[in-house]
Amino acid sequence: xxxxxxxxxxxxxxxxEDFCAATEQIVLNSPMFLFIYAAQRRQAAxxxxxxxxxxFALGLLALLAGAPGLALPGLAFGLATxxxxxxxxxxxxxxxxxxxxxxxxxxxxxxxxxxxxxxAWTFEADAKGATWSNGKRTVRAAWGVVVAIVKTPTxxxxxxxxxxxxxxxxRCFDAPEDAEAxxxxxxxxxxxxxxxxxxxx
Amino acid sequence: xxxxxxxxxxxxxxxxxxxxxxxxxxxxxxxxWVATRRRSQRVFRRIALVMFLVGVVGGVIAFAGxxxxxxxxxxxxxGIALIFSVLAWLFSRGLSPGAQERAQRVLLKGAIDxxxxxxxxxxxxxxxxxEAEVTWSTSLRSCRDSWxxxxxxxxxxxxxxxxxxxxxxxxxxxxxxxxxxxxxxFIAAAxxxxxxxxxxx
Numbered sequence: 001x002x003x004x005x006x007x008x009x010x011x012x013x014x015x016x017e018d019f020c021a022a023t024e025q026i027v028l029n030s031p032m033f034l035f036i037y038a039a040q041r042r043q044a045a046x047x048x049x050x051x052x053x054x055x056f057a058l059g060l061l062a063l064l065a066g067a068p069g070l071a072l073p074g075l076a077f078g079l080a081t082x083x084x085x086x087x088x089x090x091x092x093x094x095x096x097x098x099x100x101x102x103x104x105x106x107x108x109x110x111x112x113x114x115x116x117x118x119x120a121w122t123f124e125a126d127a128k129g130a131t132w133s134n135g136k137r138t139v140r141a142a143w144g145v146v147v148a149i150v151k152t153p154t155x156x157x158x159x160x161x162x163x164x165x166x167x168x169x170x171r172c173f174d175a176p177e178d179a180e181a182x183x184x185x186x187x188x189x190x191x192x193x194x195x196x197x198x199x200x201x
Numbered sequence: 202x203x204x205x206x207x208x209x210x211x212x213x214x215x216x217x218x219x220x221x222x223x224x225x226x227x228x229x230x231x232x233x234w235v236a237t238r239r240r241s242q243r244v245f246r247r248i249a250l251v252m253f254l255v256g257v258v259g260g261v262i263a264f265a266g267x268x269x270x271x272x273x274x275x276x277x278x279x280g281i282a283l284i285f286s287v288l289a290w291l292f293s294r295g296l297s298p299g300a301q302e303r304a305q306r307v308l309l310k311g312a313i314d315x316x317x318x319x320x321x322x323x324x325x326x327x328x329x330x331x332e333a334e335v336t337w338s339t340s341l342r343s344c345r346d347s348w349x350x351x352x353x354x355x356x357x358x359x360x361x362x363x364x365x366x367x368x369x370x371x372x373x374x375x376x377x378x379x380x381x382x383x384x385x386x387f388i389a390a391a392x393x394x395x396x397x398x399x400x401x402x
Contacts (some may be wrong), residue, residue, distance in 0.1 A: 039308045047295070051288060070276075073277050077284060101237075129341075137350040137365065142341040160342065161320060162369050 001178050002185040003125035010123040012172050018155065019118070022100040022167045025157050027098035029148045037097055044092065045085040052081020121168055127184065130158055132166040139164055143186075143193035151183040158186065202377050205280045209392045212331040213346045221309040222360040223372045225338050229298050233367035240295050245293035252286035256281075267362035328371060330387075332394075335363055337371050346371070348398045352393045363389050363395075 003090040027033045035073050056078020063071035124131045127166050141160045157200040158166040174177045213219075221255035228234055259279030294300060312318050329336045336345045346365045353364040361384070364370040378384040 014358075039311070040304070043295075043304065044292075047291065053293070055284060069276070073262070073280055074319040077281070088318075111228065137344040138343075140343040141336075145341045162342070164369055 001173075003130075003182075004127050004185055004189050006090065007124060007126040010168060010172055011068040012123055013168070013169060014118050014119055014121055014167060016106060018169055019165050020106050021152065021155055022157055022165050023102045024098040025150045025152065025155070026159060026165055028103050029157075030159050031147055031161075037092070037094060041089050041092055044088050047090055049081060050086040050132055051077050052084065057079070062102070079108075117129050121167075123168055127180075127189065130166060130186070132158075139166070141166075143189045144197050146186075146190045146193075149183055149190060151180070156183050163164045163175045202379060202383075204330075205383055206386055207394060208331050209387060210327075213374055213377045215322055215324045215326060216221055217313045217318070219360065219372055220313065220321055221306060222357050223362060223370070224309050225305045225353055226355040226357050226360060226362045227368055228360075229302050231364055231367055232353060232354065233300075233317070238298075240300060242293050242296040243290045245296065246336055249286050249293060252282045252289060256282035256286055289305070297339075308355040312339050326372075328373070330391075335365075335371050341385065348394050351395050351398070354395055355387060356388055361391070363391060395399035 028036070034141065059071045059074020059076075059078055061071075062068075062074060074138065103122045108171050119134060121132065129140060130136065131140045131145070132137070138161075141158075141164070145161045146158055148157075148159045149163050154170055157166040158168075168179070168182075170176055170179045173182075202207060204210060207314065229291055256279045259275045263275035263279055295304075309318070313322070324339045327338050333346055334347045337343065344365070346363070348367050352365045352366075355362040355370070359375045360371040361373040361375075363373070364389060373384075373387065375381070375384050378387065
């Protein structure tokens with residue numbers, strides 16, 4: 001299966017679980033999400049540091065004012081702030097966010113709050129790019145805008161710069177080796193497109 | 202731009218403001234994102250309330266409690282609980298729509314200044330809308346959405362966005378419309394079309 005040599009076409013039946021698996025991988029691989037969550041983590045850690053500094057200063061003031069009973073908790077809390085900041089950063093790790101996002105998407109699909117619908121999709125890939133459609137939505141992406149081709153034990157995912165995703169469950173391939181071959185072939189096409197755009201720039 | 206109501210077509214060059222406003226509209230208006238934020242906000246508010254109550258009860262006991270349980274450091278307990286209460290309240294405030302909008306603007310400004318959005322800025326986007334579908338395309342990407350794939354119409358001061366997945370959509374800058382009335386007419390027609398599709402789904 002090599003779209004660079006011959007166009008590839010696949011009929012895909014997607015279920016809610018497929019979208020949830022895809023969401024986890026989007027959060028873990030899409031540059032847009034990596035960037036947003038990294039910035040949010042930095043912001044949260046900064047807030048905790050700031051609050052810790054204020055509490056430490058208050059504790060210090062209490063100590064100077066001769067109230068050690070009040071000062072000790074403040075100083076202890078201030079000194080424990082780096083630990084708390086580390087804990088918060090750990091709590092909002094990319095893995096955890098990915099799992100939470102998948103769970104929330106599952107609920108959103110159940111509540112029909114999300115426009116991602118299960119059902120039949122078609123995937124077509126050729127030397128220039130990939131097309132993904134369910135009749136209601138058709139997305140065409142040249143290999144140059146694909147940011148990641150992700151292969152998990154159960155899915156092959158094509159992510160583009162806008163965090164749109166094409167989801168190919170391994171069960172839709174005749175053999176698991178076909179999924180592996182398509183992943184490598186698409187990866188090579190993305191590399192070529194990137195090299196061409198870098199050369200053009 | 203040509204046409205009026207739902208039947209319009211135009212092209213525009215993406216500016217840094219378009220990228221920022223599009224991201225702000227999605228972060229503050231996408232039903233999936235809003236649901237995620239409200240859930241986190243609820244959790245932090247509950248923590249703040251519980252800690253506040255612990256703090257108040259601790260304070261009351263410290264002042265008026267029976268001597269038999271005075272061995273417990275109620276003042277310290279009260280202070281620590283109140284500090285955590287303020288901390289949780291601050292986090293819940295950080296998740297308000299206004300705070301999220303400000304955070305998104307800061308994030309995007311940083312990304313634009315660092316050149317991380319150069320792939321999008323300067324791109325020429327062609328948009329075509331009619332009674333059946335919304336189409337947009339650039340040199341490397343294209344997307345055709347039937348109205349059934351559009352889940353919401355988000356409107357900002359100078360942009361409208363048709364949301365086609367939890368985190369992507371088609372952007373309509375006000376500047377491409379002939380007048381404010383044409384822009385308002387398009388938004389009204391699009392809302393009516395999305396409501397009609399939602400009602401029949």
